[in-house]
Amino acid sequence: MKTSTNIPPHIPLDPALLPPEILLVCRRLLDAGGRAWLVGGCVRDLMLGMIPEDYDLEVYGLQETALTSTLQQIGRCEMVGKQFGVHKLWLKGMEIDLALPRTETKTGSGHCGFAVQVDPDLSPATASLRRDFTINAMMFDPLADTLLDLHGGSADLASRVLRHVSQAFVEDPLRPLRAMQFAARFGLTLAEETAALCRQLLNEAGSLPASRIWTEWRKWSHAPYPSCGLRVLQQSGWLACYAELDALQDCPQDPHWHPEGDVWLHTQQVVDQAAAIAHKNRLDHHTTEQLVFAALCHDLGKTETTRQTENGRIASPGHHQAGLALSQQLLSRMHAPARLITFILPLVQEHMTHLHGKPTPRAVRRLAWRLQPSHIELWEMLVEADASGRAPAPPSRPALAWLEMAQSLQQHRQPAARIVDGNLLMELGIEPGPGMGALLAQAYQAQLNGDFDDIESGRRWCIAHIGK
Structure with missing residues (x-):
């Protein structure tokens, strides 16, 4: 394979990973007088032996009208970014982004303050200067089996270094x-x-x-x-x-429980453990976000509660509660969806619950209720990540017994279903209204406490409490 730089042998670039549709498009563009290069993240992924999720082609030597005409003969095509010369092609279920080479000149502040100049006759050396990092600036011609690495991206990828391409980096x-x-x-x-x-x-x-x-x-x-x-x-x-994260640096922890160091180091280990647990359990995207962001936030309250006790130990009493407002603030700075935040806050609040005693059916039922809209199965994963993020201490699952009891009660993914409902109360002569709502809430708390566990015992409880 021809290349402008030496590719380390442990970072192969395998054209066989490319779908035939990409090769077809490149051939048709070559026949029309252009040259199509794979660019951006897809080249990086190919060099890592990964199958890219997206394919981007940069087409040299064709004017926009010729590019559009050629693409329309291949499949359905639309221009989705006229200012940037970007076309989207749909071919046999694939979406392929194609663009003409361009330069971008800073004209104002912010992420979007650029003037764009599309020029199909630009050299790759000039066009690639707008790229952010060297690992994303490599180009690959699959027809000629040629890698163009003008900025040392393959070496940086081998060294696992993230490096800017040019001084234009500071424009975005x-x-x-x-x-x-x-x-x-x-x-x-x-x-x-x-x-x-x-x-x-x-x-x-x-x-x-x-x-x-x-x-x-x-x-x-x-x-x-x-x-x-x-x-x-x-x-x-x-x-x-992100002030809430910044404050974690140098926030001390008791070395008996946290041999890894301060809260910042602990948090780094915990988020890595959470990512590994999400992968191990094949969590979907939404649940992965809930777990990893809960891991990021779980000890934010230590910055406000950490103190040295009379015997010289370091403690953070109440940090699980203090972390709620800080978690809300941090996630809001990130512009996290409100729905995600509602899942994370109860996980943060309850991440120490397993330390307060052994699980009982009553304790498990009440925990499942307090964790809503999250659940015990995800909470146990957070506890595992927290306990395992203390290297050199070994990993552990200190809340596993809680999960197993919740599974036996069928409450590991949702709290107990209500036994007493409005229909039962109406049968007993209670009219809909505030009084019924109050009695329903009281009945559910009694159910969680174990005062009744089926419809008949629930009926007897209601009869005994009506009018009190």
């Missing part, structure tokens, strides 16, 4: 957050010179659209190495944008 304030999620996805460290450029962008952090901030954090939560992303955030100076 979203790039430090992109660095965070790339580091988390691929286990990367940040080049110091790139970290310095990230720090120059701090004054534009407030200009980023909410949706773009959340997109980067959401990608971070699905990554296998979230701690790498947190360290990039720290190194780049952008941890300062």
Whole structure:
């Protein structure tokens, strides 16, 4: 294979991973007088031996009208970004993004303050300067089996280093957050010179659209190495944008329980454990987000409650409760969806419950009720991540007995179904209204306490309590 740089042998680029539709499009564009290069993340993924989720082609040597005409002969085609010369092609169930080479010039502040100039006659060397990181700036011609690596991306990928392409990096304030999620996805460290450029962008952090901030954090939560992303955030100076996380640094913990060090180090280990547990249990995207963000937030309250006791030990009494407002603040800074926050807060509040005693049916029922809309199965995973994020201490599952009892009660994924309902109360002569609502709430608490466990015992309980 021809290449402009030496590819380390442990990072193969395998054209056989490409779907035939990509090769077909490249051939048709070549026949029309152009040259199509795979660009961006798909080249990076191919070099890692991964099957890309998305394919992007940059087409040289064809004017826009010729490109459009050729694509329309291949499949359904629409221009989805006229300013950027971007077309979307649908072919045999695939979506392929195609663009003409372009330059981008900074014209204003923020993520979108650019003037774009499309030019099919640009050289790859010039066009690639707008790319963010070297690992995303490689180009691959699958027909000629040629890799074009103008900025050392393959070497950086082999060294697991995230490095900027050019000084144009400082034109887009979203790039430090992109660095965070790339580091988390691929286990990367940040080049110091790139970290310095990230720090120059701090004054534009407030200009980023909410949706773009959340997109980067959401990608971070699905990554296998979230701690790498947190360290990039720290190194780049952008941890300062998240005061609740920034405060975790140097917040002490009792070395007897936490030999790993301060709360910041503990949190890094816990989010990595949460990511591994999510992968092991094949959690869906939504549940993975709930677990990983709960792991990120679980000890935020220690910054407000940590103190030294009279015997010289370090303690953080009530940190699970103090962490609720801080978790709300942090997740709001990330522009997390409100629905996600409602899942995370009860997990944070209850993450110490297993330490208060052995599980009983009553305790498990009440825990399942308090965790809503989350559940004991996910809570146990958070407890496992917390307990296992204390290396060199060994991993453990201290709440497993709680989960097993919840499973035996069929309450590991939802609280107990109500035995006493409105129909039963109406049978007993209770009219709908505030009084019925109050009695229903009282009955459910009695059910959780174990005062009754079936419809007949529930009926007797109601008869005994009507009018009290």
